Amino acid sequence: MFEVSDIVATYGKIEALKGVSLKVESGKITCLLGPNGAGKTTLMMTIAGILQPRRGAIRLDGMDLAGLSPARIVSRGVALVPENRLVFPQMSVRENLLAGAYQRRDRAGIDSDIDRMYARFPRLKERREQMAGTLSGGEQQMLAVARALMSRPRLLLMDEPSLGLAPLIVAEIFEIIAELNRDGTTIFLVEQNAHMALKVAHQFFLMEQGRITFSGTPGQLAEDEVIQRAYLGSRRAAG
Amino acid sequence: MVDLVQNTIDGLMIGSSYGLLALGFTLIFGVMRRLNLSYGPSVMVGAYLGTLVYVQLAAGPLVVLVVTVLGSVLAGLYVERLCFAPMAAGAGVASMVSSFAIWMQLEQAAVLVLPRHTYPFPPLATADPLAFGPFYLRVDGLIMLACALALSAGVQLLLYRSRVGLALRATINNPVAAHLAGIDVRTAVVFAFALASAVGGIAGYLVLATDQQVTPMFGMWATFKGLIAMMIGGLGSIPGAILGGLVLGVVEANSQWYFGPQVRDLLAYVLLFACLVLRPGGLLGEAPSRQQDTGRRGA
Numbered sequence: 001m002f003e004v005s006d007i008v009a010t011y012g013k014i015e016a017l018k019g020v021s022l023k024v025e026s027g028k029i030t031c032l033l034g035p036n037g038a039g040k041t042t043l044m045m046t047i048a049g050i051l052q053p054r055r056g057a058i059r060l061d062g063m064d065l066a067g068l069s070p071a072r073i074v075s076r077g078v079a080l081v082p083e084n085r086l087v088f089p090q091m092s093v094r095e096n097l098l099a100g101a102y103q104r105r106d107r108a109g110i111d112s113d114i115d116r117m118y119a120r121f122p123r124l125k126e127r128r129e130q131m132a133g134t135l136s137g138g139e140q141q142m143l144a145v146a147r148a149l150m151s152r153p154r155l156l157l158m159d160e161p162s163l164g165l166a167p168l169i170v171a172e173i174f175e176i177i178a179e180l181n182r183d184g185t186t187i188f189l190v191e192q193n194a195h196m197a198l199k200v201a202h203q204f205f206l207m208e209q210g211r212i213t214f215s216g217t218p219g220q221l222a223e224d225e226v227i228q229r230a231y232l233g234s235r236r237a238a239g
Numbered sequence: 240m241v242d243l244v245q246n247t248i249d250g251l252m253i254g255s256s257y258g259l260l261a262l263g264f265t266l267i268f269g270v271m272r273r274l275n276l277s278y279g280p281s282v283m284v285g286a287y288l289g290t291l292v293y294v295q296l297a298a299g300p301l302v303v304l305v306v307t308v309l310g311s312v313l314a315g316l317y318v319e320r321l322c323f324a325p326m327a328a329g330a331g332v333a334s335m336v337s338s339f340a341i342w343m344q345l346e347q348a349a350v351l352v353l354p355r356h357t358y359p360f361p362p363l364a365t366a367d368p369l370a371f372g373p374f375y376l377r378v379d380g381l382i383m384l385a386c387a388l389a390l391s392a393g394v395q396l397l398l399y400r401s402r403v404g405l406a407l408r409a410t411i412n413n414p415v416a417a418h419l420a421g422i423d424v425r426t427a428v429v430f431a432f433a434l435a436s437a438v439g440g441i442a443g444y445l446v447l448a449t450d451q452q453v454t455p456m457f458g459m460w461a462t463f464k465g466l467i468a469m470m471i472g473g474l475g476s477i478p479g480a481i482l483g484g485l486v487l488g489v490v491e492a493n494s495q496w497y498f499g500p501q502v503r504d505l506l507a508y509v510l511l512f513a514c515l516v517l518r519p520g521g522l523l524g525e526a527p528s529r530q531q532d533t534g535r536r537g538a
């Protein structure tokens with residue numbers, strides 16, 4: 001199980017996370033909802049070690065991750081697909097995948113994982129020698145996911161994987177998320193698209209202004225009136 | 240016409256050392272996105288240690304070379320530790336200004352240790368120039384050119400065919416993403432500084448051994464030549480750095496011959512200006528684009 005407790009993170013004087021606690025069940029898909037500026041990306045970057053928390057604990061199966069370097073966190077089995085993808089634009093698709101496996105030393109395993117990524121994302125295979133910066137947004141998102149998977153994470157973090165993508169591609173991404181989860185990867189994802197998230201996620205958290213203000217199952221989420229209005233578009237409000 | 244060809248040959252040879260200096264510059268600029276003005280002065284420190292063992296211990300050329308390169312690397316890492324490691328991402332100007340301060344410090348240190356103005360360096364080659372019809376090829380110049388081409392090919396191979404090269408290029412592409420991929424960005428940066436300083440140290444040795452002397456001004460000279468050659472060739476491009484150095488060398492050699500040393504330096508700046516106006520990214524560099532958002536912490 002993955003757990004963060006009482007995380008506080010700041011940018012200078014701005015307190016972006018004001019004591020965030022949540023639990024992510026192993027083998028499940030957990031979704032974090034929240035308005036712009038709530039602190040979702042800050043939480044993801046803090047878990048990944050890019051930002052250091054002021055306070056609080058981050059635990060994966062009992063191991064404490066807070067304070068470790070990002071590379072150590074990757075080697076402990078946590079990989080983040082960052083907001084806006086952040087592929088390496090002047091490196092080929094293949095090199096992006098190799099970089100994702102940087103913590104691993106098993107040459108043969110890396111090669112076979114690259115082939116598995118090509119099988120899962122055929123469009124990456126066709127473009128394997130192409131510079132990642134020249135891929136379409138959807139292809140870059142696939143590459144960002146594949147790059148994160150190359151470290152063989154137990155916990156896959158995804159920060160708004162559907163951002164800026166056409167509905168068809170979004171559906172494809174969510175299909176992949178469900179598939180990865182069926183294969184045993186625990187997924188913790190940030191998503192603004194609550195309708196899509198409702199189709200795959202097992203557990204929801206809502207973050208507002210640096211705090212968790214709701215947690216529940218998809219059923220509870222769909223019943224909550226405030227969330228209805230803000231994230232699912234209530235019929236009453238619309239009509 | 241004979242003069243033009245001969246000048247061009249000489250220019251290519253000295254220009255190859257500019258190319259090496261630019262290569263080091265471009266590596267540091269690539270990973271840091273900041274200018275390291277102390278780059279030349281750290282090579283000067285290496286060269287001072289080189290001349291020290293040459294004068295005091297009568298060391299042979301190979302020992303002088305090794306000491307020069309190691310000294311440059313140590314001084315380069317010192318600069319990294321002081322001016323680059325502590326600065327937050329986005330504090331590019333702070334790094335540049337502090338690297339200027341360290342430049343002054345290194346220059347003063349060199350003058351304190353060896354107060355006379357010039358110190359000898361072992362000659363690179365004592366053989367007579369090779370004659371081809373009306374043209375002469377200096378042996379030390381040929382060595383310089385060969386070293387520059389071999390070294391730049393080596394660095395290119397290292398960057399594109401090795402694990403540490405992958406880490407370096409990933410860091411150059413996007414430091415936050417490199418962190419997320421599990422790359423130890425700090426190690427990659429230190430490696431880039433060490434590699435750049437080693438290349439600079441070799442370039443410094445080649446130039447100084449050709450001149451057979453070193454002065455405290457060498458630091459400034461190396462920073463200027465490297466910087467101009469890098470900007471002509473294109474920021475971030477290794478073939479560009481070498482090409483920029485060769486072009487600068489050829490233009491300098493010809494303008495020196497036809498117009499004298501004042502005009503030579505003026506023309507180097509005119510050339511730089513023309514490049515920046517006509518091809519802002521440099522001859523082989525990427526056209527400048529809006530820096531993509533690299534996220535929060537930088538390197």
Ligand SMILES: Nc1ncnc2c1ncn2[C@@H]1O[C@H](COP(=O)(O)OP(=O)(O)OP(=O)(O)O)[C@@H](O)[C@H]1O
Binds near residue numbers: 034040083535
């Ligand atoms: N680098 C930064 N420096 C200062 N403040 C920041 C920085 N990054 C984020 N913030 C602030 O922290 C708060 C949380 O930002 P964050 O990016 O985590 O929100 P988010 O929930 O991911 O929003 P979005 O849905 O728009 O991606 C915001 O108020 C934001 O302005």
Ligand SMILES: [Mg+2]
Binds near residue numbers: 040041042083159
């Ligand atoms: Mg965000």
